[in-house]
Amino acid sequence: MAGDTTLSENYAFAGVYHVFDQHTDSAVPKVQFAHDDRHLLACCSLDGTISVCRLAPGPPAVLRVLRGHGGGVADFAWSLSNDVLVSASLDGTLRLWAPADGRCIRRVPDPDGAALLCCAFLPAQPPPHRGHQRSLRPPPAHPVPP
Numbered sequence: 001m002a003g004d005t006t007l008s009e010n011y012a013f014a015g016v017y018h019v020f021d022q023h024t025d026s027a028v029p030k031v032q033f034a035h036d037d038r039h040l041l042a043c044c045s046l047d048g049t050i051s052v053c054r055l056a057p058g059p060p061a062v063l064r065v066l067r068g069h070g071g072g073v074a075d076f077a078w079s080l081s082n083d084v085l086v087s088a089s090l091d092g093t094l095r096l097w098a099p100a101d102g103r104c105i106r107r108v109p110d111p112d113g114a115a116l117l118c119c120a121f122l123p124a125q126p127p128p129h130r131g132h133q134r135s136l137r138p139p140p141a142h143p144v145p146p
Contacts, residue, residue: 035081038055048073048089050065063099073090077119087119088118092115094108094119
């Protein structure tokens, strides 16, 4: 901080909005935009919450604060359709959330109770086509020109 100014005074720029003010006493390890939506943003905090924010239209606002973890949230990820968030917490649980209404869909504890530091959504892969044997073979190799 510059001199004896507070955090709010230091960042009090005209036209700048503070959408993370609810996390004043804890670090925010990750901020991420939703997929294909530049107006929807989320951040996780070591206070155990995840904030879902709308940046436009109108002034930015916190839509939901997702609460339920017993420890800091180290990571989160949006599903490809933006209708689910997954979060990893230092309390040893992974949670699936519905960001539209803020409810926890599922809680998955780590079997050893270890802190979870990261998480990700992986796109579903279609099963291999079994109708034709050649579909399971690798493509033919092309000769390398001399």
